Amino acid sequence: MSIRHVTAGAIAALALGYGAADAGEIKIGMVTPITGPAAESGKYAQIGAKMAIEEVNAAGGVNGNTLTLVTEDDQTTNPGIIAAFSRLSTQTDIPVFLGSIRSTQVDAMSPDVMKVGKPVFIGGTAPQLTHQGNKWLFRCRPNDSYSARVIADYGVDTLGLKKWAVVHSTDAFGTGGMNALVAALKAKGLTPALVQGYPNQSPDFSAVVLAVKSSGADVMGSYFTFETDLGTFAKQVKQLGVTAKWVGSPSITDASAIKLAGPALNGTFGIADFAAGSSDEAKAFAAKYEGIAKALADNQSSWTYDAVHIAAKAMIDTKSTDPEKLRDAILAIKGYKGAEGTYNFDQNGDGLHGYNVVKNEGGKMVFDKHVEYTD
Amino acid sequence: MAIFLQLLFTGVGIGSVYALVALGFVLIYRATNVVNFAQGEFAMLGAYAMVVLTQDLALPYWLAIPISLVIMAVVGALFNLGVYYPLRHRSFLPVVISTIGASILLTNSVLVGYGPQPESLQGMFDFPGFQIGEVFLDSQYLLIIVVTILLVAFQYFFFEHTLLGKKMQATSQDKEMASLLGIPVARMIMLTFIYSALLGGLAGILVAPIMFVSVGLGSQVALKAFAASIIGGFGDVTGAVVGGLSLGIIETFGAAYISVPYKDAFAFLVLFGFLLIRPQGLFGEKVAQKA
Numbered sequence: 001m002s003i004r005h006v007t008a009g010a011i012a013a014l015a016l017g018y019g020a021a022d023a024g025e026i027k028i029g030m031v032t033p034i035t036g037p038a039a040e041s042g043k044y045a046q047i048g049a050k051m052a053i054e055e056v057n058a059a060g061g062v063n064g065n066t067l068t069l070v071t072e073d074d075q076t077t078n079p080g081i082i083a084a085f086s087r088l089s090t091q092t093d094i095p096v097f098l099g100s101i102r103s104t105q106v107d108a109m110s111p112d113v114m115k116v117g118k119p120v121f122i123g124g125t126a127p128q129l130t131h132q133g134n135k136w137l138f139r140c141r142p143n144d145s146y147s148a149r150v151i152a153d154y155g156v157d158t159l160g161l162k163k164w165a166v167v168h169s170t171d172a173f174g175t176g177g178m179n180a181l182v183a184a185l186k187a188k189g190l191t192p193a194l195v196q197g198y199p200n201q202s203p204d205f206s207a208v209v210l211a212v213k214s215s216g217a218d219v220m221g222s223y224f225t226f227e228t229d230l231g232t233f234a235k236q237v238k239q240l241g242v243t244a245k246w247v248g249s250p251s252i253t254d255a256s257a258i259k260l261a262g263p264a265l266n267g268t269f270g271i272a273d274f275a276a277g278s279s280d281e282a283k284a285f286a287a288k289y290e291g292i293a294k295a296l297a298d299n300q301s302s303w304t305y306d307a308v309h310i311a312a313k314a315m316i317d318t319k320s321t322d323p324e325k326l327r328d329a330i331l332a333i334k335g336y337k338g339a340e341g342t343y344n345f346d347q348n349g350d351g352l353h354g355y356n357v358v359k360n361e362g363g364k365m366v367f368d369k370h371v372e373y374t375d
Numbered sequence: 376m377a378i379f380l381q382l383l384f385t386g387v388g389i390g391s392v393y394a395l396v397a398l399g400f401v402l403i404y405r406a407t408n409v410v411n412f413a414q415g416e417f418a419m420l421g422a423y424a425m426v427v428l429t430q431d432l433a434l435p436y437w438l439a440i441p442i443s444l445v446i447m448a449v450v451g452a453l454f455n456l457g458v459y460y461p462l463r464h465r466s467f468l469p470v471v472i473s474t475i476g477a478s479i480l481l482t483n484s485v486l487v488g489y490g491p492q493p494e495s496l497q498g499m500f501d502f503p504g505f506q507i508g509e510v511f512l513d514s515q516y517l518l519i520i521v522v523t524i525l526l527v528a529f530q531y532f533f534f535e536h537t538l539l540g541k542k543m544q545a546t547s548q549d550k551e552m553a554s555l556l557g558i559p560v561a562r563m564i565m566l567t568f569i570y571s572a573l574l575g576g577l578a579g580i581l582v583a584p585i586m587f588v589s590v591g592l593g594s595q596v597a598l599k600a601f602a603a604s605i606i607g608g609f610g611d612v613t614g615a616v617v618g619g620l621s622l623g624i625i626e627t628f629g630a631a632y633i634s635v636p637y638k639d640a641f642a643f644l645v646l647f648g649f650l651l652i653r654p655q656g657l658f659g660e661k662v663a664q665k666a
Binding site for chain 2: 033034035036037039040042043170196197198199201202203204206207208210211214227228231232239240241256259260262
């Protein structure tokens with residue numbers, strides 16, 4: 001085979017990847033934790049994505065093509081996600097990718113996303129991810145500037161509490177959330193009595209819990225990354241007699257965190273981008289998901305479900321898989337009702353701008369109210 | 376004062392877990408002169424055995440513990456036969472790499488077999504603990520401390536006052552001489568692996584209600600236990616216990632009074648300090664003396 005033939009073949013393959021008019025199959029690439037500490041949530045994320053793919057295909061597919069999912073294990077590590085995305089991005093016929101729900105890993109893969117130049121949907125909620133010039137990241141969850149505002153608004157205005165302790169993981173997600181919460185409290189004229197970080201995967205939280213207790217805080221805001229950490233912390237909070245109300249970031253509403261912590265999370269409040277009772281779309285998703293996964297529906301699966309539907313909608317709207325056209329089509333999506341909420345993409349690539357507040361009542365997350373921001 | 380006592384109690388509890396796993400490191404090192412990097416995975420397997428027996432098979436807790444320990448004894452024997460024995464005449468490095476490989480294999484086997492989801496395991500007691508003034512004594516931590524004390528006492532008695540223990544000690548000190556004296560060296564090493572797997576498994580069973588059961592449980596504990604072994608003096612039983620307790624207390628107090636985010640660093644700062652100033656550890660003998 002001559003070099004000319006090889007070159008022609010490569011150009012044809014690229015054209016097929018971008019044209020996709022009658023290729024028969026469009027791949028969605030997904031980097032997700034199959035191993036490592038977040039492997040459980042990775043399983044849920046895959047179920048959400050597969051549910052959406054089946055629905056899209058059952059409704060006629062995308063421009064006559066069926067969607068398929070190609071996954072790579074990110075090992076719940078930064079090097080792992082870089083390697084996984086690299087393996088996927090060499091497949092030139094993948095027009096759209098699903099990245100991580102973990103901000104630290106999105107941060108790690110972000111430079112490579114820029115180089116590849118194709119849309120990547122993410123669930124990581126650190127605000128800066130979509131605000132530092134990477135035009136290929138599209139977020140299917142509200143970012144932490146909103147979660148922090150809702151935590152602050154709910155704690156101060158609804159619960160009427162003003163002496164705050166902020167507990168956060170020291171990774172990108174936790175630090176980003178902490179900064180946003182401190183800023184949201186500052187906007188209300190409040191300075192937290194305690195801001196306390198912790199390293200992930202800690203066997204013991206007594207120092208953190210005692211610091212919260214000593215601070216005299218009457219309300220605690222938290223950004224936990226791993227459900228095992230949250231479970232250990234919640235148990236020690238009960239044991240060591242901390243009486244402060246607790247309004248946590250979305251991880252406090254994760255099904256596995258609720259299972260591990262058990263009654264220790266009773267009475268806590270959570271900021272949930274996904275709440276089964278918040279809309280008809282969320283109810284329908286939860287009913288279907290719980291039938292398939294045999295687990296409570298939560299944001300681990302709802303964002304991937306929405307991301308696949310939005311990717312399909314963008315490809316249908318623009319009748320193309322060309323990256324620039326897809327980007328424009330995604331940013332043009334307004335008023336799309338997904339399981340997570342109503343999507344109105346802004347120019348940064350953020351699709352959602354509000355949160356639900358839920359309360360843990362005996363292990364069940366009971367929807368309280370939805371808070372939407374327009375700025 | 377209440378905070379100080381609370382931290383001391385927690386530090387001793389966590390330190391006891393490190394000590395239990397460190398004891399396993401030390402015993403195998405003494406018997407074979409290699410470091411078993413799968414010692415943490417013994418803890419993980421012990422915890423998973425309890426999950427399978429109490430939750431999947433619905434066996435009572437009191438029955439599940441001895442069955443789990445029997446399983447761990449079998450694991451220890453198979454580990455010796457599969458990982459150490461074929462390489463026993465090789466140098467230090469191939470055996471160490473073999474144990475690292477075994478660690479990865481065990482972790483991923485559990486992942487394939489049981490899935491990635493972390494599990495919770497109930498504690499041995501229904502009551503959460505005792506409240507004494509402002510100090511809360513977690514019943515599981517109390518159990519861990521008591522079991523560690525009993526095991527150290529048993530270990531002292533076994534190695535110093537029983538013929539089998541003395542044979543195992545002799546094997547660890549000089550295999551050739553022990554063999555010349557008629558001690559079945561291979562059998563002694565097999566017993567050491569079984570006992571180490573039991574110790575690791577027991578540590579996992581005890582710590583699971585506090586740290587939950589996941590495939591990462593072993594590595595989470597083993598790294599600190601390894602540091603504890605070096606601080607105490609690699610190869611010394613008393614050193615492993617003192618090193619483990621010291622590490623638990625140092626990291627708990629360091630977190631409370633200096634910095635929580637850097638709490639893991641305290642353990643390793645102490646480790647670096649020992650490696651620089653006293654590489655043989657608190658109770659270890661200098662290599663030159665041994666030669």
